[in-house]
Amino acid sequence: MIHEVLARPVPGGAAAAGGALAIRDLHKSFTIGGAPRTVLEGINLDIRPGEFVSIVGASGCGKSTLLRLIVGLDDDYRGEIRLDGERVSTTSLDRGIVFQDHRLFPWMTLAQNIELALRNTDVPAARRAQIVAEHIALVNLTGFEQAYPHQLSGGMAQRAAIARALVTEPKLLLLDEPLGALDALTRVRVQTELQRIWMAQRSTMLMVTHDVEEALYLGDRVVVMAPEPGRIRRIVEVDLPHPRDRAALLHRLKDEILAELTAAPGGPSNLVHLPGREAR
Amino acid sequence: MKALLARGWVRAVIGLVAPALFLIWWQVQALSGGAHALAFAPLESVGAAFVELAVQGSLFSDMAATLSRSLSGLAIGGALGIALGVAMAIWRPLDRLLNPLLQAIRQVPLMGWLPLLGLWVGTGQGTELIVVSLSAFFPTLLNSYEGVAGVERRFLEVGQVYGFTPWQRFRLILLPGAMPLILTGLTQGLAFAWIASIASEILLGVGGGLGVTMQLAQMQQRLDIILVAILVTAALGFTINQLFLRLRQHLLRWQAPLR
Numbered sequence: 001m002i003h004e005v006l007a008r009p010v011p012g013g014a015a016a017a018g019g020a021l022a023i024r025d026l027h028k029s030f031t032i033g034g035a036p037r038t039v040l041e042g043i044n045l046d047i048r049p050g051e052f053v054s055i056v057g058a059s060g061c062g063k064s065t066l067l068r069l070i071v072g073l074d075d076d077y078r079g080e081i082r083l084d085g086e087r088v089s090t091t092s093l094d095r096g097i098v099f100q101d102h103r104l105f106p107w108m109t110l111a112q113n114i115e116l117a118l119r120n121t122d123v124p125a126a127r128r129a130q131i132v133a134e135h136i137a138l139v140n141l142t143g144f145e146q147a148y149p150h151q152l153s154g155g156m157a158q159r160a161a162i163a164r165a166l167v168t169e170p171k172l173l174l175l176d177e178p179l180g181a182l183d184a185l186t187r188v189r190v191q192t193e194l195q196r197i198w199m200a201q202r203s204t205m206l207m208v209t210h211d212v213e214e215a216l217y218l219g220d221r222v223v224v225m226a227p228e229p230g231r232i233r234r235i236v237e238v239d240l241p242h243p244r245d246r247a248a249l250l251h252r253l254k255d256e257i258l259a260e261l262t263a264a265p266g267g268p269s270n271l272v273h274l275p276g277r278e279a280r
Numbered sequence: 281m282k283a284l285l286a287r288g289w290v291r292a293v294i295g296l297v298a299p300a301l302f303l304i305w306w307q308v309q310a311l312s313g314g315a316h317a318l319a320f321a322p323l324e325s326v327g328a329a330f331v332e333l334a335v336q337g338s339l340f341s342d343m344a345a346t347l348s349r350s351l352s353g354l355a356i357g358g359a360l361g362i363a364l365g366v367a368m369a370i371w372r373p374l375d376r377l378l379n380p381l382l383q384a385i386r387q388v389p390l391m392g393w394l395p396l397l398g399l400w401v402g403t404g405q406g407t408e409l410i411v412v413s414l415s416a417f418f419p420t421l422l423n424s425y426e427g428v429a430g431v432e433r434r435f436l437e438v439g440q441v442y443g444f445t446p447w448q449r450f451r452l453i454l455l456p457g458a459m460p461l462i463l464t465g466l467t468q469g470l471a472f473a474w475i476a477s478i479a480s481e482i483l484l485g486v487g488g489g490l491g492v493t494m495q496l497a498q499m500q501q502r503l504d505i506i507l508v509a510i511l512v513t514a515a516l517g518f519t520i521n522q523l524f525l526r527l528r529q530h531l532l533r534w535q536a537p538l539r
Contacts, residue, residue, distance in 0.1 A: 073441070093443055097441055103434055105456070107534045119442065150536035168442070
């Protein structure tokens with residue numbers, strides 16, 4: 001099943017060059033009701049080019065804030081965020097994002113919504129329609145090019161948002177609970193599609209989720225965050241080859257991470273590397 | 281019942297029931313005799329007056345005059361209202377500068393400006409057009425302002441992620457996002473412009489139009505002609521409003537249907 005899906009061509013194809021993300025001593029605080037409140041504290045994270053990293057954590061641990069800082073929608077932070085050595089200060093077409101809500105413009109058709117991502121790229125205008133069509137096919141939405149977002153189901157709209165984020169071939173793609181609003185079945189399907197796309201494009205991906213199984217299914221590593229203030233509690237290596245199936249192999253890891261998430265605060269130190277391999 | 285209502289002609293017929301009852305009541309009053317029957321011209325004389333005006337051609341020139349006055353006023357007031365409303369929503373200093381003045385002006389009913397305008401620009405067609413334009417201006421201004429100011433931040437962030445220029449931000453996000461309210465403003469502006477046209481024609485009585493005819497007919501005590509003018513005003517106003525709603529539906533076809 002997975003191999004059949006993989007046989008389909010993926011636009012972009014070759015591995016995107018670069019995409020190494022380095023985060024050093026990142027602090028972020030908001031002022032709420034006059035008092036400063038730390039949302040992220042001492043975040044250190046290195047992501048290799050082409051790696052898929054999942055972030056899990058309870059609500060309020062600053063996961064989404066972290067992604068907003070990396071994508072460049074908020075530049076008010078202490079510490080450093082560098083993509084391929086360059087400091088992040090504003091948005092750039094090198095960094096794409098899929099938001100939790102699909103954020104398709106309701107006044108544009110599906111095709112127009114995806115095409116808008118290419119407006120400020122150097123892709124020649126003549127090629128754009130074809131690239132848009134390829135990406136619509138990639139997320140299995142062929143036939144819905146002229147549909148307006150209100151005519152799409154939640155899952156379709158979210159897949160369209162993924163296509164919009166992929167069309168610029170960003171070096172780093174951030175995914176902010178992209179599948180959170182989907183029902184369980186659609187979710188599994190889009191996860192499979194996401195894995196297929198990632199394997200073909202090999203751009204660096206950083207996904208926030210609250211679903212531990214999803215984090216394990218897709219991630220090369222899973223970053224476990226703790227709330228108030230948001231910090232990294234542990235990083236788990238998932239040493240399993242892609243494409244993965246959802247078999248029992250993932251279960252022991254899932255139990256461990258769930259235990260971590262539900263444990264009392266002040267648990268084990270950060271950055272424990274855990275070999276995920278398990279003897280069959 | 282529901283299936284019946286789904287048919288267009290059934291709904292149209294139901295919509296005609298109330299006007300028909302009204303006309304019957306009218307005719308009964310007109311034929312009942314007595315002092316107050318003077319205020320009710322019998323329907324046949326209204327019909328005769330309609331034919332008379334139509335044959336003369338004055339009915340059509342009146343319709344054209346009122347229609348062009350309303351639409352020119354809508355075009356002038358609407359364009360200024362959209363431009364200023366959008367500009368104020370995008371550029372805060374302009375909002376701070378003009379908002380108090382505009383709010384104060386808005387408190388004076390439009391017809392309250394007539395004496396002043398009369399002294400400034402005379403009591404000619406120019407004054408009529410100014411009043412009509414002003415009446416279309418305010419609803420368009422307020423709605424355009426709200427429309428642009430209400431465009432959701434999450435959409436603007438998408439533009440930021442894809443490196444939109446200020447022009448792209450305006451053309452692809454702010455303007456289409458504000459379009460439902462801009463069109464609401466224009467629809468209200470149209471209704472106000474229509475009312476202001478008739479009213480200023482009645483008060484100033486220059487340049488032709490349905491209002492001018494009403495006023496002349498009043499002086500000549502031609503109740504039948506007044507009624508023809510009123511009926512034509514109602515029918516014409518209803519028609520342009522319907523056309524405008526169609527246009528709105530087409531422009532906003534991207535919105536989920538309300539029902």
